[in-house]
Amino acid sequence: MSMSSTQYARMAMTSVILVLTAAAAATSAPKPLPAPKPSPAPTPPPSATIGLPAPQLTLIDIDDQTHQLSDYAGRIVVLEWFNAECPYSGRRSPHSIHSSGKASSLRKNLHAVDPQVMYLIIDSTARNHKKAAVIAGNQSARKSWKIEAPILIDFDGKVGRSYKAQTTPHMFVIDTAGILRYQGAFDDDRKNKSGETATNYVLEAVKKLKVGELPAPSNMRPWGCGVKY
Amino acid sequence: MASVLCFATYVVGKEAPTRPRVSMSVAASVEQIAPGRPFDVICTLDVPTGWHIYWKDPGASGAATEIMVHTPPGFVMGPTRFPRPKRLLESSGVINALEGRVHLAIRVGPPASLQIGQTVDLVIKADWFVCKEVCFLGAEEIVLNVRVAKEAGQPTPQAALLHQIPQPIESRDDTRAVVDAHLLRVAGQRDAAGPPSFLPIACPGVIWGTPSVSFYENRFVMDVPVSYDQEIGVQMPPRIQGLLTFGALDSDPAWEIDLPFGEQSDGAMQ
Known part of the structure; x- marks a missing residue:
């Protein structure tokens, strides 16, 4: 697992403190140690793992509505990482899942399998843009591609990082109990050549969940533009 | 149109990321090909400074560069051979990038039934995904004419580039x-x-x-x-x-x- 510069700095600081503490202990008379204070067990940072509860999220969409994962407890939730600038995602291109209509077809097919499926789109590439521009851009993409799902803005990228979202698109399927069941590629047709014969991993995962089975595959390497955190 | 313009304004902001020009050239590894004698097609992509395309395994994100060679019936094609990539750390993870002048090669096996003296058209199409802060899809198609002789011709200057490929x-x-x-x-x-x-x-x-x-x-x-x-x-x-x-x-x-x-x-x- 990689560490941020802040984590490195903290580790370096901790090391210095430990060294200084050790030096002080070696040169001064021993003193009775204070009783250790009870502390909670360290909790690992939330990250998305198949078979474990999906990381919580609280984000505001481009209509200023707040969405929490817990709002959709009891429903299957599909997350799609999105970037209006990416030719595999929101920019007009033959390979774009939105401008080609593949994303809207997926939503239609998902609702045929389970009308209660909640589909959320998340944009984690907002860090280098002004908030108003990000919202305007996503509103424009929504209008251009007739996107019906809420588009959530992950301004600081925390949610994207907690899910380890790498690409746009990068898909996640969460079951009715809040357990992550699929992560990865949108389908097996990055170049949009297979048409109806393409396998959409998200749809297949939801179909499996609806009959009480685990998705297989549960983890397919995502393709697309890198998420620019 | 208005929405498209608005979208474009968001996409590009004030610093419009213009599509980089990736230029492509192709060559055979020999001056003339011979029936039944394999040769290589070398495809060279010139990627502008600061931009990169992707290796056959793109890494954490991106999309592999693809070369397709369309031939007359009877030809047998090998896989695309790639140069060693550069490992770049991006915010989404480590990617396998190809930068600068990139040479890719495909082994081509012509049928033994080729007629001496005929010219064969090989249609070579490349697809790439070129990225910096933003990404663009790109593609180009070039027809390579190769002449069939009884014996394979001398190596072309581009044949030396094959040594740069693993x-x-x-x-x-x-x-x-x-x-x-x-x-x-x-x-x-x-x-x-x-x-x-x-x-x-x-x-x-x-x-x-x-x-x-x-x-x-x-x-x-x-x-x-x-x-x-x-x-x-x-x-x-x-x-x-x-x-x-x-x-x-x-x-x-x-x-x-x-x-x-x-x-x-x-x-x-x-």
Whole structure:
């Protein structure tokens, strides 16, 4: 697992403190140690793992509505990482899942399998843009591609990082109990050549969940533009 | 139109990211081809400074560069051979990038039935995904005319570029790679460029561990733990594919490894 510069700095600081503490202990008379204070067990940072509860999220969409994962407890939730600038995602291109209509077809097919499926789109590439521009851009993409799902803005990228979202698109399927069941590629047709014969991993995962089975595959390497955190 | 303009305004902001021009050229490895005698098609992509395209395994994000050669019936095509990529750390993870002048090659096997004196059109199409802060899809198609002679002609100047592309490890002197259900082991002569490493090509279900390298005088043994998760895997039988690399630079030596997973090798190695 990689560490941020802040984590490195903290580790370096901790090391210095430990060294200084050790030096002080070696040169001064021993003193009775204070009783250790009870502390909670360290909790690992939330990250998305198949078979474990999906990381919580609280984000505001481009209509200023707040969405929490817990709002959709009891429903299957599909997350799609999105970037209006990416030719595999929101920019007009033959390979774009939105401008080609593949994303809207997926939503239609998902609702045929389970009308209660909640589909959320998340944009984690907002860090280098002004908030108003990000919202305007996503509103424009929504209008251009007739996107019906809420588009959530992950301004600081925390949610994207907690899910380890790498690409746009990068898909996640969460079951009715809040357990992550699929992560990865949108389908097996990055170049949009297979048409109806393409396998959409998200749809297949939801179909499996609806009959009480685990998705297989549960983890397919995502393709697309890198998420620019 | 208004929405498109608005979208474009958001996309580009004040600093419009213009589509970079990736130029493509193609050449055969020989001046003339001969019936039944394999040759190489070399495709060169010039990527503008600061931009990159992607290796056959793009890494954490991106999309592989693809070369397709359309030929008359009877020709047999090999896989696209790629140069060693540069490993770049992006915010989404490590990617395998190709920068600058990129040479890719495809082995072409012409049928023995070709007529002497005829000209064959090979239609070479490349697709790439070129990125910097933003990404663009690109493609180009070039028709390469090759003349058929009784004997293959002299190597073209571009044939020398093939030496810049990693060769199969079987062609490296005194080097062997074997894999069983748990371990990829590569053993051979050391290289002055630096210590060996392994750059795997992702295969669904194939899970790699951290390589360990031992040195014995002028030889090395590299062990890479590997396992296969059938629940994740979708490709059967899986293959172990990647590059044996020496040194850290993308210009340092590299060799292709391509082995079936789980098959016991024919012998032990030192």
